[in-house]
Amino acid sequence: MPLLDDTLDRIGPPDAAAQAEARERQAQLTKPAGSLGVLEDLSVRLAGIAGTCPPPVPARPVVAVFAGDHGVLAQGVSPWPAEVTGSMVENFRAGGAAVNVLARACGAEVVVVDVGVATPVVADDVVWDRNVRRGTADLRVGPAMTREEALAALEVGIGVADELVERGHDLLLTGDMGIGNTTASACLVATLTGADPTVVTGRGTGVDDATLALKTVVVTEAVARLRRPAAHPVDPVEVLSEVGGLEHAALAGFLLGAAARRVPVLLDGFIAGSAALVAQALCPAVVDHLVAGHRSAEFGHTATLQHLGLRPLVDLDLRLGEGSGAALAAPLVRSAAALLAEMATFDGAGVARKDA
Ligand SMILES: O=C(O)c1ccc[n+]([C@@H]2O[C@H](COP(=O)([O-])O)[C@@H](O)[C@H]2O)c1
Numbered sequence: 001m002p003l004l005d006d007t008l009d010r011i012g013p014p015d016a017a018a019q020a021e022a023r024e025r026q027a028q029l030t031k032p033a034g035s036l037g038v039l040e041d042l043s044v045r046l047a048g049i050a051g052t053c054p055p056p057v058p059a060r061p062v063v064a065v066f067a068g069d070h071g072v073l074a075q076g077v078s079p080w081p082a083e084v085t086g087s088m089v090e091n092f093r094a095g096g097a098a099v100n101v102l103a104r105a106c107g108a109e110v111v112v113v114d115v116g117v118a119t120p121v122v123a124d125d126v127v128w129d130r131n132v133r134r135g136t137a138d139l140r141v142g143p144a145m146t147r148e149e150a151l152a153a154l155e156v157g158i159g160v161a162d163e164l165v166e167r168g169h170d171l172l173l174t175g176d177m178g179i180g181n182t183t184a185s186a187c188l189v190a191t192l193t194g195a196d197p198t199v200v201t202g203r204g205t206g207v208d209d210a211t212l213a214l215k216t217v218v219v220t221e222a223v224a225r226l227r228r229p230a231a232h233p234v235d236p237v238e239v240l241s242e243v244g245g246l247e248h249a250a251l252a253g254f255l256l257g258a259a260a261r262r263v264p265v266l267l268d269g270f271i272a273g274s275a276a277l278v279a280q281a282l283c284p285a286v287v288d289h290l291v292a293g294h295r296s297a298e299f300g301h302t303a304t305l306q307h308l309g310l311r312p313l314v315d316l317d318l319r320l321g322e323g324s325g326a327a328l329a330a331p332l333v334r335s336a337a338a339l340l341a342e343m344a345t346f347d348g349a350g351v352a353r354k355d356a
Pocket residue numbers: 077078079080176177178179180181182183203204205206207268269270271272296297298301318319320321322
């Protein structure tokens with residue numbers, strides 16, 4: 001069976017018994033009910049993902065930064081040249097990018113996956129060569145990639161998740177790097193949520209008003225190619241191949257691969273969110289295995305999170321990508337699991353319960 005179909009088959013719902021046990025345990029811990037807020041819900045979700053209560057406390061997080069280039073840059077949608085994607089890959093390798101700093105702060109490793117960088121990239125232990133094609137075609141004038149390339153990039157992501165889990169990583173964080181990728185992300189979000197392109201097209205790296213207007217036209221035109229009657233919804237792989245990026249396809253595969261292995265994934269911002277919509281369209285149950293790390297300042301991210309039904313853990317006006325928001329949120333995931341595993345119960349600690 002092809003890897004994608006096999007992966008989709010292996011994604012199950014959260015474990016209801018483990019979740020019930022986690023809820024029950026939360027009620028026994030030495031605190032007023034509900035006082036740990038979102039961390040309580042998160043601990044229950046982690047139990048459902050792992051299928052055990054308490055769920056394992058993540059000890060070996062890893063950020064996978066998927067990198068790709070975008071033909072749509074020819075339209076002038078970003079002020080930055082495409083070569084910045086390749087130079088940032090070198091910066092990740094050297095440990096000098098924001099994500100490297102934030103990963104060190106939370107004890108996560110960083111791997112970079114070249115799935116679609118246009119310039120040649122040297123592979124080593126940190127930078128993995130999984131290049132499917134040296135950048136997409138211009139999505140304004142036609143398909144960004146072929147269906148075969150989209151499927152190959154999806155399978156790259158599944159393979160990376162598998163390999164990282166095999167290496168003992170127990171919390172997977174998404175990262176991305178790709179000049180122009182907020183245009184492709186906006187196309188994915190508009191198509192998969194039905195949102196108006198004017199609402200989900202944002203300033204990316206910080207484009208001016210004129211560029212934002214042009215970008216919105218590009219997204220509107222590209223998305224129009226994918227309009228279908230409600231009875232014949234568009235196929236998610238076709239959406240990826242028409243208007244996506246190679247890193248989006250790989251990220252979607254990465255989420256599916258992690259969910260099939262029942263390892264939690266912490267999403268970064270807008271690019272990760274748009275890839276999560278693709279994964280959700282392929283397999284709605286995948287969403288139960290995802291944790292939204294943060295809310296990006298990119299306009300369309302709020303609509304994306306709403307469509308996924310996920311509440312972001314932090315909201316700090318970040319709009320960098322790379323996995324920066326996911327890395328900031330990783331200690332919260334670890335804390336939620338540790339609280340459930342390590343806090344004393346009322347009976348164990350001899351603390352009186354409140355009067356009924
Ligand atoms: O993840 C986000 O929320 C996010 C929001 C804005 C920009 N970015 C990053 O900025 C780059 C894309 O921006 P742009 O303007 O070239 O489309 C790409 O490398 C992304 O990682 C990322």
